[in-house]
Amino acid sequence: MDPLEHFSIPGLVYLTLSGEPTLSGLLAVGAGALFPDVDALSKEHRSYLHSLLPFLPTLILGLHLRGLPLLFALGWGSHLFLDFFTGVIPPVYPLSRRGWGLSIVITGPRNFGIELKLIERYPDRKHDYRLEIGGSFALAILTILTAIIRLH
Ligand SMILES: [Zn+2]
Numbered sequence: 001m002d003p004l005e006h007f008s009i010p011g012l013v014y015l016t017l018s019g020e021p022t023l024s025g026l027l028a029v030g031a032g033a034l035f036p037d038v039d040a041l042s043k044e045h046r047s048y049l050h051s052l053l054p055f056l057p058t059l060i061l062g063l064h065l066r067g068l069p070l071l072f073a074l075g076w077g078s079h080l081f082l083d084f085f086t087g088v089i090p091p092v093y094p095l096s097r098r099g100w101g102l103s104i105v106i107t108g109p110r111n112f113g114i115e116l117k118l119i120e121r122y123p124d125r126k127h128d129y130r131l132e133i134g135g136s137f138a139l140a141i142l143t144i145l146t147a148i149i150r151l152h
Helices: 003-015 025-043 052-065 067-084 133-149
Strands: 099-106 111-120
Touching: 003 052, 003 133, 052 067, 052 133, 067 111, 099 133
Parallel strands: none
Antiparallel strands: 099 111
């Protein structure tokens, strides 16, 4: 999942569910949602910041402090949730590098079916990539338009 999707999806949820959304709230959710991919600077993507070990204390602190810290933690949680469905997250990294995710595949139109599979593997080594972001770009534009409408 690319950064535009990671920002836009929780951003749209925040803009939809918050009674009085603010720009600082949207930026806190977005910063939290992008933060785990700082892991890309380490030797493995989806490692330290994709683990529950630093996330859960941050969430507990956010629940205690409320406001922007909580929005940051919820954005971080959205990243882990979304990555669980697009690969694996290693819940106790660095104690164990093993990660889990859920693969959902739809086949059809002939022999229509839905395949659910729990996947288990180790994080990918850092590598160069090429992202096709057309759909993500459209989603980001919708998020910006929604923010313009919802933020006063
Ligand atoms: Zn990630």
